[in-house]
Amino acid sequence: MYKYFFIGLVLTIINLFLGVNFHNWNLLFNITALAVLIPFMISGILIGAFVSGDRMRGNFYSETKEDRESNRKWASKFF
Known part of the structure; x- marks a missing residue:
């Protein structure tokens, strides 16, 4: 988990260097906003945060447990 934190930290330092x-x-x-918003949007899509309750319930019953765990794992990495 710290690997992704350090990747974000390195990107921030590079952005700061470029800005200065x-x-x-x-x-x-702009670069920092894109570096933050794109992973948040991907994380929200993987979790299903942008769908209605009926669709979320339908997705829950049509997915296997392994698929849900995989989506949550990738969403937490992007977050």
Whole structure:
């Protein structure tokens, strides 16, 4: 789990370095926002946070336990 934290930390340090060197704080903000929003969206899709209750219930009964565990594992990695 710490591996993904350190990947995010390295990306943040690189973004900070680019923002300081180019004197462009908008670049820093945009890259950081994309680096945060894209994994959050993928995590939400894998968990099923963007569907209605009926669809979530249908998905729950159509998935196997292994599929649910796999989705939760990948969602936690992206989060």
